[in-house]
Amino acid sequence: MQDLAVVETDADDVDSTRKDRRGQRSTYAAQRIRDMIVAGELPAGDRIPERMITERLGISRTPLREAFKILEAEGLVHIEPNRGAMVVQLSLADVEQIIEMLIGMELHVAELACQRGTDAEIAEAERLHHEMVAAFERRDLLEYFNVNQLIHLQLFVCAHNDALTRVYKSESARIRRYRFASNREPSRWARAVAEHEMILDALQRREGAILRELLRAHHWSGWRATRKVLEPELP
Amino acid sequence: MQDLAVVETDADDVDSTRKDRRGQRSTYAAQRIRDMIVAGELPAGDRIPERMITERLGISRTPLREAFKILEAEGLVHIEPNRGAMVVQLSLADVEQIIEMLIGMELHVAELACQRGTDAEIAEAERLHHEMVAAFERRDLLEYFNVNQLIHLQLFVCAHNDALTRVYKSESARIRRYRFASNREPSRWARAVAEHEMILDALQRREGAILRELLRAHHWSGWRATRKVLEPELP
DNA sequence: CACGCCGATTTTGCATGCAACTTTTGCCGA
DNA sequence: TCGGCAAAAGTTGCATGCAAAATCGGCGTG
Structure with missing residues (x-):
């Protein structure tokens, strides 16, 4: 894995969901993405490419994909097979x-x-x-x-x-x-x-x-x- | 991956959640584990070793671990870092x-x-x-x-x-x-x-x-x- | 006999590689 | 110019390998 300290630029995660704790990367990613969705930073209907998030959060695809599953169960994200995750668009x-x-x-x-x-x-x-x-x-x-x-x-x-x-x-x-x-x-x-x-x-x-x-x-x-x-x- | 047809012994999954469809293995695993929990086949409080499920369902650990995250979001399973998934024990x-x-x-x-x-x-x-x-x-x-x-x-x-x-x-x-x-x-x-x-x-x-x-x-x-x-x- | 300690074994967390699939690009003919 | 189609590029799905953590097992000590 690449150097986390370099990739991580946000200062606001001195909390329990820091990504660099073994066993919490997916939880951390889910929380960050949840925040982005709720804040409207990721617009409804948009796809969420894995690479975009892995680069932004400095984690690999495996925990990220687990995070997508969590968010799908919460109803914030929809996963289409072979097309990945997208922000749920509510009517x-x-x-x-x-x-x-x-x-x-x-x-x-x-x-x-x-x-x-x-x-x-x-x-x-x-x-x-x-x-x-x-x-x-x-x-x-x-x-x-x-x-x-x-x-x-x-x-x-x-x-x-x-x-x-x-x-x-x-x-x-x-x-x-x-x-x-x-x-x-x-x-x-x-x-x-x-x-x-x-x-x-x-x-x-x-x-x-x-x-x-x-x-x-x-x-x-x-x-x-x-x-x-x-x-x-x-x- | 090993030969799925050999590993798969159940006859009851001619449905949409067949495990051998790309993009549905975690969904399939989640459904199967959900059934096992609801049926009491996996007792409350018990740990669910990854190997036990991967062998029984003939899938690899990656989609299984995604399934655990789904079930955790549903409240059926609890994941303890470095100790894996266990069936939730409700009071x-x-x-x-x-x-x-x-x-x-x-x-x-x-x-x-x-x-x-x-x-x-x-x-x-x-x-x-x-x-x-x-x-x-x-x-x-x-x-x-x-x-x-x-x-x-x-x-x-x-x-x-x-x-x-x-x-x-x-x-x-x-x-x-x-x-x-x-x-x-x-x-x-x-x-x-x-x-x-x-x-x-x-x-x-x-x-x-x-x-x-x-x-x-x-x-x-x-x-x-x-x-x-x-x-x-x-x- | 109970208890704690240390090495061996097992299990988990994550990154990565490869194949399958999707999307984009570029080219051709109408 | 515009479809349409095939190759190229990009993305996703999954298995696997490796490192970290937990668990097991045996041995010695109190």
Whole structure:
């Protein structure tokens, strides 16, 4: 293998998924490619040539091809025999079905979170909420979007069900890109923040049924906005 | 590579996942191993040596290791660096969390199925129901179990949401073994059939709210029976 | 007898080579 | 100019070889 230290130019991987650890190269590659896909750096529908990634990440083809299999199982990539991996291109209907599922899961989780969340976990949701409002006031869209996702994830943490959390994370990742695209329709922004205010309140009072309905309304109007943006550009 | 025709002794793979097709060996291996795990042929917690599978399936280590990555992403297998793949050992809490999630999904799906299912799809559910009753009367436990799973899956088909169906299938596979184990507590059998009678009725009348509650009761009492069997043998 | 240690054997992680397949290139005739 | 087709170039699928790590086995010590 060539000199890794020379090939590796990124400084941001001082983490546990460093590629130069025996037994983790495919995991590392999967994480890097996942990030590229979610960030939109690898556009939907594009092929991902093996050489491009092996050169960029400084690994050989064997662990890379394992990474592609992981990402295919996650639904981020599609592998066509003899033609290799390509970024999955979701249709509008696909995105809608995934969102319908995620909303359904979150409504279920809302009640569990009210029953099971510890005070500390709910306090963490409140902390995130304030962080999100601060990002809103700064008009920092990216930060707002990220913290927003964390708040919804915190509901799953409160529900104390790892299976739900795992599936929610994985399926959210598949459509993260598209949800972010909806930020190009910012008219809903202030209204969404107001809805979150009520959502936090219901969670703190542990009113599961109310939280559920607030979330239902919140997500469906969010989806309507998203769909408006996505409609012209998705198959 | 050695002579495949000699190594391959199984007669049951005249399907699309034949191992001797270029570009499908890992898929084929994943399917075969998946079957072995779900059937309990590879016990939970056991390591799966590469050599054992390569010899049994007549493929080389490269596609096999890709198959392991697929199965790890599906949650059926865990790969420990430098120690290879082992069958995931779920705890009772893990199984309960997955079942809680599946029940939640199915309750959601119940309402969608009543709204969206075509008459033909609901008729198919009825056909499966009669098939299941026939298996019950024959006291054919395996057939009963299999058709029963198909009926619940048919609800997802009626709901016309591929994402829900996909996740349900994949997560069901992870705990299939444990659910089947609960058949060693057959006292609930007759009662379960009676519950299914009502479930089918509610579906045919498209009474989503009623179907939902029937399913909730059906699944939770099923889980209580399952837990009784699993409790002594799972961590 | 239990326990730890060290060498031998086995198993895994990865890079690489080769064959099969796909895509591109370049050439010819219409 | 435009298909169309064949050779060339490039890519992928898989088996294999080698190095690193784990496991096994035997032996000595407490």
